[in-house]
Amino acid sequence: xxxxxxxxxxxxxxxxxxxxxxxxxxxxxxxxxxxxxxxxxxxxxxxxxxxxxxxxxxxxxxxxxxxxxxxxxxxxxxxxxxxxxxxxxxxxxxxxxxxxxxxxxxxxxxxxxxxxxxxxxxxxxxxxxxxxxxxxx
Amino acid sequence: xxxxxxxxxxxxxxxxxxxxxxxxxxxxxxxxxxxxxxxxxxxxxxxxxxxxxxxxxxxxxxxxxxxxxxxxxxxxxxxxxxxxxxxxxxxxxxxxxxxxxxxxxxxxxxxxxxxxxxxxxxxxxxxxxxxxxxxxxxxxxxxxxxxxxxxxxxxxxxxxxxxxxxxxxxxxxxxxxxxxxxxxxxxxxxxxxxxxxxxxxxxxxxxxxxxxxxxxxxxxxxxxxxxxxxxxxxxxxxxxxxxxxxxxxxxxxxxxxxxxxxxxxxxxxxxxxxxxxxxxxxxxxxxxxxxxxxxxxxxxxxxxxxxxxxxxxxxxxxxxxxxxxxxxxxxxxxxxxxxxxxxxxxxxxxxxxxxxxxxxxxxxxxxxxxxxxxxxxxxxxxxxxxxxxxxxxxxxxxxxxxxxxxxxxxxxxxxxxxxxxxxxxxxxxxxxxxxxxxxxxxxxxxxxxxxxxxxxxxxxxxxxxxxxx
Numbered sequence: 001x002x003x004x005x006x007x008x009x010x011x012x013x014x015x016x017x018x019x020x021x022x023x024x025x026x027x028x029x030x031x032x033x034x035x036x037x038x039x040x041x042x043x044x045x046x047x048x049x050x051x052x053x054x055x056x057x058x059x060x061x062x063x064x065x066x067x068x069x070x071x072x073x074x075x076x077x078x079x080x081x082x083x084x085x086x087x088x089x090x091x092x093x094x095x096x097x098x099x100x101x102x103x104x105x106x107x108x109x110x111x112x113x114x115x116x117x118x119x120x121x122x123x124x125x126x127x128x129x130x131x132x133x134x135x136x137x
Numbered sequence: 138x139x140x141x142x143x144x145x146x147x148x149x150x151x152x153x154x155x156x157x158x159x160x161x162x163x164x165x166x167x168x169x170x171x172x173x174x175x176x177x178x179x180x181x182x183x184x185x186x187x188x189x190x191x192x193x194x195x196x197x198x199x200x201x202x203x204x205x206x207x208x209x210x211x212x213x214x215x216x217x218x219x220x221x222x223x224x225x226x227x228x229x230x231x232x233x234x235x236x237x238x239x240x241x242x243x244x245x246x247x248x249x250x251x252x253x254x255x256x257x258x259x260x261x262x263x264x265x266x267x268x269x270x271x272x273x274x275x276x277x278x279x280x281x282x283x284x285x286x287x288x289x290x291x292x293x294x295x296x297x298x299x300x301x302x303x304x305x306x307x308x309x310x311x312x313x314x315x316x317x318x319x320x321x322x323x324x325x326x327x328x329x330x331x332x333x334x335x336x337x338x339x340x341x342x343x344x345x346x347x348x349x350x351x352x353x354x355x356x357x358x359x360x361x362x363x364x365x366x367x368x369x370x371x372x373x374x375x376x377x378x379x380x381x382x383x384x385x386x387x388x389x390x391x392x393x394x395x396x397x398x399x400x401x402x403x404x405x406x407x408x409x410x411x412x413x414x415x416x417x418x419x420x421x422x423x424x425x426x427x428x429x430x431x432x433x434x435x436x437x438x439x440x441x442x443x444x445x446x447x448x449x450x451x452x453x454x455x456x457x458x459x460x461x462x463x464x465x466x467x468x469x470x471x472x473x474x475x476x477x478x479x480x481x482x483x484x485x486x487x488x489x490x491x492x493x494x495x496x497x498x499x500x501x502x503x504x505x506x507x508x509x510x511x512x513x514x515x516x517x518x519x520x521x522x523x524x525x526x527x528x529x530x531x532x533x534x535x536x537x538x539x540x541x542x543x544x545x546x547x548x549x550x551x552x553x554x555x556x557x558x559x560x561x562x563x564x565x566x567x568x569x570x571x572x573x574x575x576x577x578x579x580x581x582x583x584x585x586x587x588x589x590x591x592x593x594x595x596x597x598x599x600x601x602x603x604x605x606x
Contacts, residue, residue: 055185073214075263076211079192083196101421103416112435115408115436123374123401131382
């Protein structure tokens with residue numbers, strides 16, 4: 001892929017230029033990713049098993065070009081690039097990325113207070129039942 | 138709400154770090170403490186997956202709607218960072234990509250006053266602080282191993298002493314009383330708790346596949362461990378209720394129906410365990426339910442704390458009744474009851490204290506280590522403590538063992554099959570020549586009370602004889 005640099009793209013790079021980086025990843029990385037994704041059925045886009053390798057290739061491509069252009073990876077350009085990719089291809093996928101988090105406070109309180117109250121009720125019940133048992137002396 | 142961090146959970150997380158995985162790819166001494174991805178290193182699959190989840194979250198989350206400067210959400214190569222206001226820090230747990238990363242430590246990122254992420258001064262590169270993640274790894278790993286072995290030894294010792302105690306209680310039929318029946322159930326629950334904890338630690342520590350692939354069996358074992366922990370505390374509560382009923386509510390009644398105690402001790406702990414499982418599946422379904430960063434754990438700990446507090450209340454009430462009401466009239470009995478209550482009164486705070494001092498781990502390194510040792514001993518040696526106090530320090534058990542030993546030594550014929558009430562009477566009768574009649578009447582109750590030393594009850598009765606003679 002890198003060998004397909006045409007002559008007018010070959011520039012001596014000393015510092016990172018965001019515009020150039022953005023242009024390169026659009027031309028070289030996005031196009032091949034688009035090609036692969038268009039070839040697969042749209043209903044498989046959200047299937048991580050199937051899209052994992054092409055997504056990984058896309059990421060590697062952006063890393064390699066960053067390396068060549070002496071840019072730090074990742075950066076703002078990469079963020080914008082991937083957000084666009086996700087908007088176009090993975091917008092309606094079911095939520096996979098949610099880190100597990102606690103339920104909202106009212107639900108959490110209900111979950112905690114209910115067992116505690118049942119505990120106290122059960123204890124009261126056992127005390128009451130043992131109080132009224134017939135004793136055998 | 139503060140998050141409970143059970144030592145065993147921390148232990149589990151750190152033990153996972155012993156697994157051979159990728160080492161960090163960067164040197165943390167230099168300022169480029171960031172994913173220095175080069176052509177030679179390809180990001181591993183976990184990182185790609187996290188990246189995917191990050192960008193998905195970034196494009197899905199609502200736009201930042203507060204006023205003022207802020208830093209844009211970003212993926213820094215390892216972790217996802219949300220929009221934060223200018224001039225603030227953001228922190229989250231270290232990732233688990235590398236075996237020398239401690240996931241209980243925090244990674245931080247600073248958003249400066251101009252609304253840009255912090256750049257490292259040396260190379261002007263946007264930089265997140267991951268230095269804490271592997272700073273103390275080596276020492277921590279050593280501590281983790283020590284704690285792991287301490288835990289296993291504690292539970293193994295507990296199981297051994299509990300099985301000896303159970304053997305004693307089942308073998309000496311003369312000891313059988315309602316209170317001993319409750320002790321047997323308590324010891325069973327402690328044994329099962331130790332067993333499941335050892336199984337659980339072994340699954341987490343050794344069999345990586347079960348954890349990595351998030352097998353259901355891992356979660357089932359976690360569920361059973363929590364159920365057993367509940368059983369422990371609820372059986373202690375049953376002991377307290379039984380004593381309370383015996384002494385305060387229906388004085389001198391011997392036989393209570395134990396069905397309700399069985400229900401409270403074995404059946405009820407299923408309720409918080411099931412509610413926790415449901416809540417976990419629905420809201421916080423992490424790998425093997427190992428994470429201690431969730432308030433959902435209070436579903437288990439809340440009822441346990443409630444049981445402990447209620448138990449303590451009952452025991453203090455008993456002490457109050459014994460001290461005030463029986464002091465004047467039944468001096469001998471109140472002393473005997475006091476001795477019985479003393480054992481339970483010592484145990485309940487000891488079993489509960491680790492839950493109370495839990496959240497307050499000292500910051501200082503040495504103090505923190507001492508705290509860890511104390512917490513681990515308090516938590517994992519409970520079975521040993523319970524069997525020692527309720528069985529080995531029990532005067533009646535000691536007397537029964539001594540008698541057995543004497544019998545074997547003297548090679549007597551048949552073992553005396555004494556009834557519960559008669560045994561104690563005959564024991565005291567052999568030691569005291571004259572015993573007032575009313576003491577025989579209450580002997581049946583003294584059998585249910587575990588005096589710390591058999592000789593003490595003997596001396597008490599002697600004193601009572603002098604008082605009332």
